[in-house]
Amino acid sequence: MCKISAKYCLLISLVIVIAYVLCVITMTTLGIKLWLLHCEGEGCLGKGIGWIAWSFCFLLMFLLGYLAQRLYRGAGHYILRYILAAHTVVGFALIVYWVNWRLTYA
Secondary structure (H helix, E strand, O other), rough: OOOHHHHHHHHHHHHHHHHHHHHHHHHHOOOOOOHHHHOOOHHHHHHHHHHHHHHHHHHHHHHHHHHHHHOOOOOOOOHHHHHHHEEEEEEEHHHHHHHHHHHHHH
């Protein structure tokens, strides 16, 4: 897949995998913090902006995970497939929850 030497291709893909795993940990922590955040008053504006930023980063992280899964062929490469699948399921679950909340309380 890479047009450079195999050693550098593996190194680059390993860096992408490490970045993806760190992003998963960070975004999970931030998602929990946003979930537990209380509204400050006027329509939860700060919480809404936080979730919009989180959603944008979630999408970028999904693309990074897809790239990592396509490039990395080192030890444990099959685990990336499961992490990416869990990432997708969590994203769709949050979309369903948000749509249900909007239809119920809007």
